[in-house]
Amino acid sequence: MPVEREIFRDNDIRGIYPEQLDEGVMYRLALVLSDIYQPKSVSVGRDMRLSGPWLSRALIDGFVRAGVKVFDLGMITTPMNYFAAKELKVDLACIVSSSHNPKEYNGLIIAKDKGRATEKSDLEQLAKGMMGEVHLKEKVKGKVVSKQIMNRWMDHVFSLVNPRAIRPMKVVFDAGNSVAGIELVEALNRLPQIKAVKMFFEPDGSFPNHLPNPLLSATLKGLSKRVREEKADCGFSYDGDADRVIMVDEKGRVVEGSLMTAYLAKYLLEHRKYTTRPKMLYTSVMSQIVPKKISEYGGTPLLAPVGHSLIKAMMRKNRAMFAGEHSGHFYFKENNYNDSALVGTLILLTAISSDERPVSKQVEEFRIYEKAEEMSVKVDDRDRFIEMVLQVIASDQSSLGKPKQIRRTDGITVEYGDFWFNLRPSGTEPVVRFNIEAYEVGKLERRRGQVLSMLKKLGGHV
CATH class of the missing domain: 3.40.120.10 (Alpha-D-Glucose-1,6-Bisphosphate, subunit A, domain 3)
Known part of the structure; x- marks a missing residue:
């Protein structure tokens, strides 16, 4: 063919x-x-x-x-x-x-x-x-x-964590009928202290329960409900090939990828010894809580382009020890700079175990900004549309005011005093991805409405 x-x-x-x-x-x-x-x-x-x-x-x-x-x-x-x-x-x-x-x-x-x-x-x-x-x-x-190679892989994974540092807890795991299930079965055999509630561990490419995409609210809805029903300490959802994971707390509330990255960065910086300020990578579509907390806890935040191959290359070049993405990819230097949902899960369980408080309280310090879910805006020409947005902002024809800064990494990121937004072209669809975050509680919807109004006037279809 x-x-x-x-x-x-x-x-x-x-x-x-x-x-x-x-x-x-x-x-x-x-x-x-x-x-x-x-x-x-x-x-x-x-x-x-x-x-x-x-x-x-x-x-x-x-x-x-x-x-x-x-x-x-x-x-x-x-x-x-x-x-x-x-x-x-x-x-x-x-x-x-x-x-x-x-x-x-x-x-x-x-x-x-x-x-x-x-x-x-x-x-x-x-x-x-x-x-x-x-x-x-x-x-x-x-x-x-x-x-x-499963046994050798498990030996490698468990060489990166101390399983004895993980306290007894009840955890819900939603493998989504993906290959994450075959890893989780082996890992849980080495963690007898974990009372596991298993959801959809049987690999099934027809995906009879839900798509294996932890970014979809429909995917996480069942996990959140099960965590509450089981009175579990937390829950995890995995994607189709087991390189991404998203967590929910004991209340069933989703801990987004940005918050997970900030939480992991804090734990790694507090519990591992470094002679210099270790470098950690984040991307332009993530909450600004990530670079803020990396700096606050003694790390050096570096802005990286979206995409696993670009992040891995930048990590190697800078010898960075950790990177995270909003999508639930978590990369570790000790894992040959590669991402792994299982490694991320085990380090998250270790981090949770280091604090007696429930997960919701542990991540509370990272929920100080308001960030909307990523949205896709249909356009005729992705690059031209982004240039049109820049022209409107530069000519002060929008209702947004004068921006403090404009960055051209991954499309455009436009920063204002009380919020920022990013537009980046999709590599596979005729859409641009829209992300926005407000620094003050209560301002997100108004600012989001202003930006969307501008995008619609320029021909974007929401």
Whole structure:
């Protein structure tokens, strides 16, 4: 089938099966990857999606045809995929996954040598290769070796925390029928002090209960209700490939990604010894409570662009020890600068255990600003629309007043004395993402209404 350019995203490959991404495309991807990187060995895993067995088989067959040794890892998580790249010393580590996308999607996430993420330039080169001819020399066919890495992954994860520091508590875990369940089962076997209430642990790519996307209020509604019913200490919700997690407190109230980042930063800075002010990364769409608390507790906040490959690269360059995103990605230097929902969960449980107060009281100090949920605004031309907004603000034609500062990281961030807002173009849809936060309680709705009114006048559809 013809290969569509749009399946190549900034960080990975995603498309609808089988209309955009089928076994033939996956087989060819293996050939092109072999042509570009000349790997001697690769690993291949998959998540729980229904098309995963067929697509991963096609990928393996392509690598074998190219003379590559393949470690077949079976069903794994994306954090396990990055771990495998370094642990197995393979040249490429691939997982057939489409993260939190609906059930009809699938995709491919690739880690390079030593677990480094592929970047936009890598995907552009791969897309170009898929459109051209593949030049493969005649080689002896590669071979396939089945490999199980769960035990080694668990040993690594638990080397990053002290399980004895986690106190007895009751916790609700919603795996969303994703591969997060296979990790959680193994982890909970090592945490007998945790009374676990398990929701949807069975991997099922039809997602019979809800989409595995912890940013959706519909996803978190059931978890919040269960936490209250069980009188649990807290709850956790995971995404499709187990690299994101969002927490709710004992009242069932969501602790957003920004608050989780600030909370984790405080704990790490207070409980680990550093000779200098450690660097921690946050993004332009996160609450300003994050850089405020990083500085307050002795760290150095660094503004990073949105996107896991960009954040990982910036962490390595600056030797940063921690990074967080509003979406629930949490990155740790000790985890080879990679993100992991499980590592994040265990460190969160350790942080909760260090304080006798309930979770709602522990995170209360971070709820001083009002931030709205991210909104998508449909536009005809994303970049042109953002430039039009800048022109209106610069000419003082809006009702917002004169801004204190305008930053051009991830679209535009416009700061005023009592609030800020960010507009950034989506990399996959004809929309711009709109985030806004007010520094004073009671001002969010008025300021949000003013900005939305301006966006509508410029042709944005909310």
